[in-house]
Amino acid sequence: MEIRRLGFIPGEHVRRETLFHVANGYLGMRGSFEEGTPPGVRSVRGTYINGFFDSSDIHYEEKLHGFASIQQSIVNVIDTQGISLDLDGEAFSLSAGKVRDFRQVLDIETGVYTRSLIWTSPRGKRTEIVFRRLASFILPSLALIHAELKPLDWSGAVRLTSSQRGDVLQDSDPNDPRKASVGRKMLRVTSALEQDGAMLMTAETLHSRLTMASAVSHRWQGGFTIGHRVGEMISEAMLVGRVKAGEAVSLTKYCVYTDSRRFEDPAEQALELLGQALKLDFPGWAERQSEYLDRFWQRAGAQIKGNEPLDASLSWSMYTLLASAGKDGIGNIASKGLSGEGYEGHYFWDTEIYMFPFFLLTSPDIARDLLRSRAAMLPEAIRHAREMGHEVGALYAWRTITGSECSAYFPSGSAQYHINGAVAHAFLTYWQVTGDLSFMAEEGAEVLIQTARLWLDAGHWQAGQFRIDSVTGPDEYSCIVNNNYYTNRSAQSHLRGTVKLCEALRNNGMLREAQERTSLAEAELDQFRHAAEAMYLPFDSDLGICAQDDAFLSKKRLDLSQIPKERFPLLMHYHPLFLYRHQVCKQADTVLAHFLYEEGEDEAAIRRGYEYYEEITTHDSSLSECIFSMMAARTGRPEKAYDYYRRTAALDLEDTHGNTADGIHAANMGGCWMGIVFGFAGLRLHWNGLAFRPCLPDKMEGYSFRLTWRGTGMQVLVQGGEALFMIQSGPGLELSVYDQEYRVEYELRVPIKANAGET
Ligand code: BGC
Numbered sequence: 001m002e003i004r005r006l007g008f009i010p011g012e013h014v015r016r017e018t019l020f021h022v023a024n025g026y027l028g029m030r031g032s033f034e035e036g037t038p039p040g041v042r043s044v045r046g047t048y049i050n051g052f053f054d055s056s057d058i059h060y061e062e063k064l065h066g067f068a069s070i071q072q073s074i075v076n077v078i079d080t081q082g083i084s085l086d087l088d089g090e091a092f093s094l095s096a097g098k099v100r101d102f103r104q105v106l107d108i109e110t111g112v113y114t115r116s117l118i119w120t121s122p123r124g125k126r127t128e129i130v131f132r133r134l135a136s137f138i139l140p141s142l143a144l145i146h147a148e149l150k151p152l153d154w155s156g157a158v159r160l161t162s163s164q165r166g167d168v169l170q171d172s173d174p175n176d177p178r179k180a181s182v183g184r185k186m187l188r189v190t191s192a193l194e195q196d197g198a199m200l201m202t203a204e205t206l207h208s209r210l211t212m213a214s215a216v217s218h219r220w221q222g223g224f225t226i227g228h229r230v231g232e233m234i235s236e237a238m239l240v241g242r243v244k245a246g247e248a249v250s251l252t253k254y255c256v257y258t259d260s261r262r263f264e265d266p267a268e269q270a271l272e273l274l275g276q277a278l279k280l281d282f283p284g285w286a287e288r289q290s291e292y293l294d295r296f297w298q299r300a301g302a303q304i305k306g307n308e309p310l311d312a313s314l315s316w317s318m319y320t321l322l323a324s325a326g327k328d329g330i331g332n333i334a335s336k337g338l339s340g341e342g343y344e345g346h347y348f349w350d351t352e353i354y355m356f357p358f359f360l361l362t363s364p365d366i367a368r369d370l371l372r373s374r375a376a377m378l379p380e381a382i383r384h385a386r387e388m389g390h391e392v393g394a395l396y397a398w399r400t401i402t403g404s405e406c407s408a409y410f411p412s413g414s415a416q417y418h419i420n421g422a423v424a425h426a427f428l429t430y431w432q433v434t435g436d437l438s439f440m441a442e443e444g445a446e447v448l449i450q451t452a453r454l455w456l457d458a459g460h461w462q463a464g465q466f467r468i469d470s471v472t473g474p475d476e477y478s479c480i481v482n483n484n485y486y487t488n489r490s491a492q493s494h495l496r497g498t499v500k501l502c503e504a505l506r507n508n509g510m511l512r513e514a515q516e517r518t519s520l521a522e523a524e525l526d527q528f529r530h531a532a533e534a535m536y537l538p539f540d541s542d543l544g545i546c547a548q549d550d551a552f553l554s555k556k557r558l559d560l561s562q563i564p565k566e567r568f569p570l571l572m573h574y575h576p577l578f579l580y581r582h583q584v585c586k587q588a589d590t591v592l593a594h595f596l597y598e599e600g601e602d603e604a605a606i607r608r609g610y611e612y613y614e615e616i617t618t619h620d621s622s623l624s625e626c627i628f629s630m631m632a633a634r635t636g637r638p639e640k641a642y643d644y645y646r647r648t649a650a651l652d653l654e655d656t657h658g659n660t661a662d663g664i665h666a667a668n669m670g671g672c673w674m675g676i677v678f679g680f681a682g683l684r685l686h687w688n689g690l691a692f693r694p695c696l697p698d699k700m701e702g703y704s705f706r707l708t709w710r711g712t713g714m715q716v717l718v719q720g721g722e723a724l725f726m727i728q729s730g731p732g733l734e735l736s737v738y739d740q741e742y743r744v745e746y747e748l749r750v751p752i753k754a755n756a757g758e759t
Helices: 010-019 266-277 282-300 308-324 350-362 364-376 378-387 418-434 437-458 485-507 512-518 522-533 576-580 590-596 603-615 625-634 638-650 666-680
Strands: 002-006 027-029 047-049 053-057 070-074 083-087 098-107 112-120 126-135 142-151 156-165 187-195 198-205 211-221 224-230 234-243 249-259 303-305 459-462 465-468 684-686 689-692 702-709 712-719 722-729 733-737 740-744 747-751
Touching: 002 010, 002 308, 027 126, 027 142, 047 249, 053 198, 083 126, 083 142, 126 282, 142 156, 142 234, 142 266, 142 282, 156 211, 156 249, 187 224, 198 234, 198 266, 211 224, 211 234, 211 266, 234 249, 249 266, 282 308, 282 350, 282 702, 303 308, 308 350, 308 638, 308 666, 350 364, 350 418, 350 666, 350 702, 364 378, 364 418, 364 437, 378 437, 418 437, 418 485, 418 684, 437 459, 437 485, 437 512, 437 522, 465 485, 465 522, 485 522, 485 590, 590 603, 590 625, 603 625, 625 638, 625 666, 638 666, 666 702, 722 733, 733 747, 740 747
Parallel strands: 689 733
Antiparallel strands: 002 098, 027 047, 053 070, 083 156, 098 112, 112 126, 126 142, 142 249, 156 234, 187 198, 198 211, 211 249, 224 234, 303 702, 459 465, 684 689, 702 712, 712 722, 722 747, 733 740
């Protein structure tokens, strides 16, 4: 399975840099050209370390109490992508001579990105050039670049110059008003040296004072001699030799990165890791990479049958999620993964609601690492709650790298308290799916208790109901509202889940530690229980739907059919107040609540809600269409679900939002996987097992996926009028299909219902 682009198209270059980035959860390198970009072609040349950031003051003309004051931004680190080629006195560049057979291919089974072409120099000499890259999943500090060149009709001298550059700047675009016109500098080189063929460069961020190191070394095949030149900001290795027509020569560049958030002595350890890296050649590392990915596909493999583009997008999404996810308990998943600087490299609720389920059901170890990284942010969340005026509890930052709030516009930033519910949901479903009570005792309980507490402080009692005022739900076109249905629902589930967990821990003699750390009183659990039971959930009886919030349904409705296409996304063309005053949604909100928390909700209200909100939702956020796809399937509209799914799958591969250049839309990629598993197959997680409600749209021949539930691995195949559940490892499991209960130890076949959503 591969993602392929043929021919060099200058206007597509910057977005292809995103598509062809290589990453492993620690390190990400955009698919920029080794030799540099032809003049006039937009490029964002970038390399990123997950969670490695610089900080800056946030400036407000009017700064009120408690506003976020420090911005954190992912740093474009030392650039090791450069390899320029001098072929018999002519410099290789796509802007000179002629290019044939230009191909860019990301092989997602091996994790190797290849760019190949045949270059005819201005003087008419032809050379086959192939660059391969990978970011190692085995040694996350390592990125490898392999350059191979074969003169087709000439013999002569070649010179390869491989660089390590500290003169890096952040992304900028003089033609985009949303970006700086000149790239900001965030990194300062602190030392550069060469030692036994290794070029070591260290650098420090200007304000956050984090340090990093990059160590680069080379191995080659062919008769080259190597020399090094170390400058203050740029180090270079020059390989000089002769080549013969028809004979290939190659160079492998080992690029190792370390940083002070993970390594005590980044420089020393970069050299050590470089030593380890040099023990294998490129094919050796590529083989290790394949084995790692083999194991991943074994447990996670999913397919869409009879529809190549959708299938490719699904696999690419899964691969890219794996490549984006921090696996060290420090890095989380930035909303653009490690593919670009969009959204400053921040982590949002995108992780927990959109991406976490994929890891939870296919790679629970990675899911646990993601939770550990959230647990590590708890002290910051406690601080943030105080900043927001809460004397108790913890409030996770809406957008952040280390845990502190980085949102400069609080109405659609800090006001999104539902992030607490998202974090809690992830911890609770982790417990549900893995049964790992020890982890919940060690890390989960404290997070759940502190964040649950916040609801009691943020909400209040009125006429026997528990209400939550002045928050923003997922839909950012209605801000600071009272009783956002989604928020109240998620708080309710959070409070109930916390009580359930504390009871389970107590029954197993495991509550004491969390109780002591949080000074949890017995009465508090009663308060949680009580507030959950009395949670006010706005409902409009005339329309028969759950109301997005107290005021939403009484606002003026925006007729989306009257708005010209070029005025979308609306946030770029209308003042926020204009949007807040209307019934218009940027993204799924109540519909998302019905997806996540359907228990006890009236089926007809769910169906009517879907219809009502669909008409006023613009999907201006990339987090929306996948939810509508899943809920279309849930409400018995498989063809509609398919249409939404197709758009979900195309988002980055076809750049339908026009900003893939800034990085992938990682949440949408999670949505691409969820669309099959939770959408068409209708999976819902219950405490006693899995529940499915499979459907199959006419335009799909079938689909299959794998998941793991409490140590049992299962493959699900929906095709030819039936759903087949096959146990692949472990003791088997309980599941329900269309509300009928089964215990499956080998396999189960159930005919698909034409109208799966109807109950
Ligand atoms: C969406 C948020 C999302 C953020 C980062 C915004 O446009 O409205 O829900 O968390 O993007 O992806």
